[in-house]
Amino acid sequence: MSAPLIRADGLCKRYPVLGHAGDRVHALWDMVRGRPPQRQVVVLDGVSFEVHAGQSLAIIGENGAGKSTLLKLVTGVLTPSAGSITTRGSIGALIELGAGFHPEYSGRENVRMAAALHGLDDAELARRLPEIEAFADIGAYIDEPVKHYSTGMVVRLGFAVIAAVRPALLITDEILSVGDESFQRKCTRWIDEYLAGGGTLLLVSHSMYHVQKLCRQALWLHEGRIEKHGDVFDVCQQYLAWHESRQRDPNGEATAPVQSGGYEIESVAGAPPQDAPAQYLEQGASLLHEVVLRAPAGVAPVLMCGWVRADGTPVYGLSSEMAQVAGEPLGDDRFRFRLHFDALPLLPGSYQLRTHVLDAEALRLFCTSERSIVIQGATRELGVVRLPHRWLGPDEAP
Numbered sequence: 001m002s003a004p005l006i007r008a009d010g011l012c013k014r015y016p017v018l019g020h021a022g023d024r025v026h027a028l029w030d031m032v033r034g035r036p037p038q039r040q041v042v043v044l045d046g047v048s049f050e051v052h053a054g055q056s057l058a059i060i061g062e063n064g065a066g067k068s069t070l071l072k073l074v075t076g077v078l079t080p081s082a083g084s085i086t087t088r089g090s091i092g093a094l095i096e097l098g099a100g101f102h103p104e105y106s107g108r109e110n111v112r113m114a115a116a117l118h119g120l121d122d123a124e125l126a127r128r129l130p131e132i133e134a135f136a137d138i139g140a141y142i143d144e145p146v147k148h149y150s151t152g153m154v155v156r157l158g159f160a161v162i163a164a165v166r167p168a169l170l171i172t173d174e175i176l177s178v179g180d181e182s183f184q185r186k187c188t189r190w191i192d193e194y195l196a197g198g199g200t201l202l203l204v205s206h207s208m209y210h211v212q213k214l215c216r217q218a219l220w221l222h223e224g225r226i227e228k229h230g231d232v233f234d235v236c237q238q239y240l241a242w243h244e245s246r247q248r249d250p251n252g253e254a255t256a257p258v259q260s261g262g263y264e265i266e267s268v269a270g271a272p273p274q275d276a277p278a279q280y281l282e283q284g285a286s287l288l289h290e291v292v293l294r295a296p297a298g299v300a301p302v303l304m305c306g307w308v309r310a311d312g313t314p315v316y317g318l319s320s321e322m323a324q325v326a327g328e329p330l331g332d333d334r335f336r337f338r339l340h341f342d343a344l345p346l347l348p349g350s351y352q353l354r355t356h357v358l359d360a361e362a363l364r365l366f367c368t369s370e371r372s373i374v375i376q377g378a379t380r381e382l383g384v385v386r387l388p389h390r391w392l393g394p395d396e397a398p
């Protein structure tokens with residue numbers, strides 16, 4: 001295998017504790033004496049991983065886990081306190097709003113400077129400029145100084161430059177969530193095509209939807225250490241399961257829906273989420289899952305549903321965003337989603353049908369509720385679902 005584009009080896013980042021004036025004096029004194037500060041906060045601790053050409057790795061983890069710090073070490077904005085980081089090939093990084101743009105210069109002048117930094121010569125730039133302007137789609141603002149831009153416009157311009165130079169490695173974080181929905185879709189589509197064409201991606205995101213859509217692998221950082229690194233679906237499942245377990249009370253009951261940011265689950269299958277009784281269904285029966293969500297004024301929420309077996313084994317998940325389905329507006333910022341499962345292929349056992357409400361960009365998960373479903377039936381088949389199959393006779397063609 002060729003050398004990786006990113007290689008992190010035992011990466012550590014520590015900062016001196018500077019809470020009080022006394023801490024600062026101590027840190028300064030340590031610095032003067034050439035000693036490492038005595039009181040330090042450890043932000044990253046022994047992080048090792050590699051990213052090879054053509055791979056797509058997501059960094060996930062709760063707030064403060066060290067994700068942005070890791071990206072800054074990869075891009076060279078920060079230097080490690082211990083361990084090493086090496087990168088190879090051209091890097092396109094979209095991690096800080098406006099980083100690299102000069103506020104006094106126009107968008108077009110900034111594009112020229114950014115393109116030159118990425119190694120595009122004048123002829124190449126002249127050829128790609130219309131494409132960059134079309135991608136950014138900021139109209140006459142392209143000739144205005146960047147300091148007059150909205151944050152969304154800066155991101156549009158930054159992404160347009162990246163799209164034109166097609167770096168060997170693309171590094172980006174939640175910054176894409178700054179753009180509006182149609183621009184986000186355009187970027188996601190572009191990243192899809194970039195990856196299909198052999199591009200390499202390092203993405204930091206809180207959106208499990210984007211992470212699973214764009215990346216094949218994920219690295220879960222927890223308090224500066226790698227908690228898990230591997231297949232994106234495995235890592236995300238474990239990360240979400242860990243989050244859910246933190247939201248449970250000591251008796252193991254799911255807590256009442258979090259009322260956060262104005263997003264709520266008003267009812268599931270006609271009843272308030274906490275009152276929904278366990279439902280018994282025969283194997284192969286169909287099921288209507290009707291959910292009413294509330295969202296902040298003017299926002300259309302995203303619904304995500306997941307079937308989980310009682311032992312926690314994930315069975316199937318889907319989201320209204322993936323299917324591009326919008327909830328039916330009921331007025332008063334309420335939305336109804338009706339999801340019908342035909343002839344459920346689940347084998348007998350206890351299941352939870354989990355319902356999650358996310359914001360319009362499917363970036364943040366707000367509330368969760370569980371609907372208990374028991375599938376009844378007599379079968380000697382093993383597993384979770386019945387896979388359609390046939391036994392063939394000796395001369396029978398498949």
Ligand SMILES: Nc1ncnc2c1ncn2[C@@H]1O[C@H](COP(=O)(O)OP(=O)(O)OP(=O)(O)O)[C@@H](O)[C@H]1O
Nearest residue numbers: 015016041043061062063064065066067068069070
């Ligand atoms: N210059 C600094 N001095 C001291 N502590 C810092 C400094 N920069 C970051 N930290 C701390 O490092 C930790 C990790 O920060 P980081 O921004 O990397 O987390 P993150 O995983 O990106 O979080 P989020 O999801 O909220 O963006 C945080 O606790 C933060 O307070």
